[in-house]
Amino acid sequence: MIKFSEEQIDNFIGLLDFSKIEGHVVPVIAQDYKTNEVLMLAFANEEAMRQSLKTGIACYFSRSRKKLWKKGEESGHIQEIQHIFMDCYQDTVLLKVKQKVAACHTGFYSCFYREYLDGELITHGEPVFDPEEVYNK
DSSP, rough: OOOOHHHHHHHHHHSOOOOTTTTTTTEEEEEEEETTOOEEEEEOOOOHHHHHHHHBBHHHHHTTTTTEEEEETOOOOOOEEEEEEEOSSSOOOEEEEEEEEEEEEESOOSOOOOEEEEEEEESSSSSSSSSHHHHHH
16 A cells, blocks of 8 residues: 655645546546456545545545545445556546455446446446445444
8 A cells, every 4th residue: 555745645636637527526547456457437636636645545526425435434345555647638547456345336346347238238247245234234
């Protein structure tokens, strides 16, 4: 898990362009650091990005709830940041993470477990946890 100094955080934040999406957020892709499987796409505002870089645990901004959202705060399924990348436009972040249990609230390891094929959504794999047991405590 990586963590950054305040100076490094300020530098990284200063490079990011938060102006392109309403709400001053950037897309953040979470990817398994070992397999490169894409786990999820979320958004981060400056505060969420600072929290992620400071703690080494992925934190996002919920656009619907208008608040910070530490991945795994309810389920315990945190994402430990191993590497961080910025795209060529400096408006999208890729986090390579060590995912605890699963990324998707539906129980699947990745949020991208369905493929659109021949006009249908085909489910790949099986859930790795039961959402009823995790979220309805």
